Amino acid sequence: MANIPNLGDLQKELKEFFAQKYGQNVTFAQPEAEGTDAGPATTEQPVNIQFDLKPEELEAYLNEYVIRQDETKEILATKICTHFNRLKLPDADEVVGNIKNNIILIGPTGVGKTYLIKLIAKKIGVPFVKGDATKFSETGYVGGDVEDLVRALVHEAKGSIQLAQYGIIYIDEIDKIAASGTVIGPDVSRTGVQRNLLKLMEETEVDLQAPHDLASQMESALQFQRTGKIERKRINTKHILFIVSGAFAGLEDIIKQRLNQQRIGFSAVDRSSHVENGSWLRHVKAEDLIQYGFESEFVGRLPVVAVLHPLSKDDLYQILTNPNSPVIIGKKRDFQAYGITVDFDAAALRLIAERAYDEKTGARGLVGVCEKILMRYEKKLPSTDIAQFRVTRAVVEHPNQELDRLLTEAAIARFESRFQSDNGIRLALDPEARAALIDAARASGKTPDALGRELFKDYGHGLKLVQLEALTVPKAAVEDPVGYLNRLIREFYEKQKDGSR
Numbered sequence: 001m002a003n004i005p006n007l008g009d010l011q012k013e014l015k016e017f018f019a020q021k022y023g024q025n026v027t028f029a030q031p032e033a034e035g036t037d038a039g040p041a042t043t044e045q046p047v048n049i050q051f052d053l054k055p056e057e058l059e060a061y062l063n064e065y066v067i068r069q070d071e072t073k074e075i076l077a078t079k080i081c082t083h084f085n086r087l088k089l090p091d092a093d094e095v096v097g098n099i100k101n102n103i104i105l106i107g108p109t110g111v112g113k114t115y116l117i118k119l120i121a122k123k124i125g126v127p128f129v130k131g132d133a134t135k136f137s138e139t140g141y142v143g144g145d146v147e148d149l150v151r152a153l154v155h156e157a158k159g160s161i162q163l164a165q166y167g168i169i170y171i172d173e174i175d176k177i178a179a180s181g182t183v184i185g186p187d188v189s190r191t192g193v194q195r196n197l198l199k200l201m202e203e204t205e206v207d208l209q210a211p212h213d214l215a216s217q218m219e220s221a222l223q224f225q226r227t228g229k230i231e232r233k234r235i236n237t238k239h240i241l242f243i244v245s246g247a248f249a250g251l252e253d254i255i256k257q258r259l260n261q262q263r264i265g266f267s268a269v270d271r272s273s274h275v276e277n278g279s280w281l282r283h284v285k286a287e288d289l290i291q292y293g294f295e296s297e298f299v300g301r302l303p304v305v306a307v308l309h310p311l312s313k314d315d316l317y318q319i320l321t322n323p324n325s326p327v328i329i330g331k332k333r334d335f336q337a338y339g340i341t342v343d344f345d346a347a348a349l350r351l352i353a354e355r356a357y358d359e360k361t362g363a364r365g366l367v368g369v370c371e372k373i374l375m376r377y378e379k380k381l382p383s384t385d386i387a388q389f390r391v392t393r394a395v396v397e398h399p400n401q402e403l404d405r406l407l408t409e410a411a412i413a414r415f416e417s418r419f420q421s422d423n424g425i426r427l428a429l430d431p432e433a434r435a436a437l438i439d440a441a442r443a444s445g446k447t448p449d450a451l452g453r454e455l456f457k458d459y460g461h462g463l464k465l466v467q468l469e470a471l472t473v474p475k476a477a478v479e480d481p482v483g484y485l486n487r488l489i490r491e492f493y494e495k496q497k498d499g500s501r
C-alpha cells in the first residue's frame, strides 16, 4: 500500500464522490467530528465459554505431537487452561487488577514454538491469530498494525466480537522489536511497537474499523446515509491472551554475563563451563530481557516465561517416527496425491535426522532434507506406473542413482505387463536378463521397455507356436532374441516329431 489517506482526507474524498454521484443534498457522515453515540464496547450478553479442558488433558494432547520441551508443555497447558477456565467465573469481569498470564516463549529456531501454539489453538477452539513482529518494524510502525491483529480475531471468530474478546493472539519474532541500543532510527519505532503492544496486552478498546480500511469506512458512511446513526464497534482486549515468541539470538550471552558477574569470587568461569551449551536460557530473568532491548513495562506484561531447548539428533529421529509427524505425513500425502504409497526405513530416518541436525535449524531442517532427497522422485514417479516405493538408506545416500534403478525396474515391469496384455503370455526376465536389458538400453539410448518391445517383437507369435503360456527369459534371449526363439521352436518341433513316432 503506497499511500494510505488519513481519515480526514478519506472522508473528504468520499464526500466529494457522494456529492458527484447523488447531488449536494446527500449528506455525508463525519464520524469523528460529530460526537455521534459510539456506545459501549459491546452490549451483547457475556459469551458463554464452553471450556472445560484441564491442564493435564491439554498436556497429554501436546505430548502426542511434540517431542521434548516438557517444561514448556507443562507451562503452556497449565496457564492457558487456567486463563480460559477463570473466565468462566461469574465475576470474571469485575475483579480489579486481574493479572493476565500472557506468555513469552524463548527458544532457537525450529524447536516447536509455533507448532505448540497452533496445536493448542486447534485443540481449545478459541479464535486464534498469528502475527509477525517483523511486519511492524518493517513498515516503520503504522498505528493500525498491531491493532489489526485484534481485528483479525473478529474475522477468525466469524464476526463475533464476543468470541474474539476471548481469543489468543500469537506474535512471533518478538525479539525483532527489541531496541538494540546502538541505532537511533529503528529503535524509536521498535520501542513504539512495544508501547502499542503493551496497551493491547493490558486492556484497551480497538475499533473494529481500521482507519485505513477503505471498505469499512465506506460501509459506515453508507450506514449513516440509511440510518442517520453511526454504530461504532469496539473490541476489548482485557481477556485476550497474548503469547509472544522469539529465538532471541544473543540473549544467552547476556544471561551468561550476569551469572558470571554474580558468581565472581566463586571461580565463576570454571562453574559456568559446566553449563551445557544451550541451557543458559533456563536461567533467563526479566532483567535479561530488559537488557536485550525491551521496555521494563513490556516485560512486566509477560509474567509467564517458557524456554524451549535445542533438539538432539535423537529428538529429530523421534519427531520423524512419531505417528503424528507432519513431516512424514506431509511427504506421504504429497505422493498419495498421485496414488503412490511411500514407506520409510528406520535406517533412512536416522540418516535424515542426522543430516537435518547438521543444518542447525531444528526440526525445520527435516522438511528441507526430505525435500532434497525426494524432489526428483516426486517429479518422475507420477509418470510411471510405480504405485509404491520404500525410502531406504540407499535412497537417502544416493537418491539419483536409486531413482534411476527404480525407473528402469519399472520400465521392465511395464514391458512385461504390456507383453502379457497384448499376447496373453507371461514374460518374466530373470535377474541377469534384466541387467543385460538395462545395459543394452543405456548403450542404445532407448528406454528398457522400448528396447524390450523391439527385441521381443516376434515372441508373441513365436511363443504361441510352441504353445507356451509363460516364459522366464534368460540373458541369452536378450543378447540374441531371434536365435533364442528359433531354438525354442526347433526344440518344440523335434519333441513333436519324437512324440508322433
Ligand SMILES: Nc1ncnc2c1ncn2[C@@H]1O[C@H](COP(=O)(O)OP(=O)(O)OP(=O)(O)O)[C@@H](O)[C@H]1O
Residues within 6 Å of the ligand: 065, 066, 067, 068, 069, 107, 108, 109, 110, 111, 112, 113, 114, 115, 116, 172, 246, 247, 319, 326, 327, 362, 363, 364
Ligand atoms: N519438539 C517438536 N516436536 C515435534 N515436531 C516439532 C518440534 N519442533 C518442531 N517441530 C516440527 O518442526 C516444524 C517447525 O517448528 P516450529 O514452527 O514450531 O518452529 P519455531 O520454534 O516456531 O521456530 P522459529 O523460531 O523459526 O519460528 C513444526 O511444524 C513441526 O512439524
Ligand SMILES: [Mg+2]
Residues within 6 Å of the ligand: 113, 114, 115, 172
Ligand atoms: Mg515460529
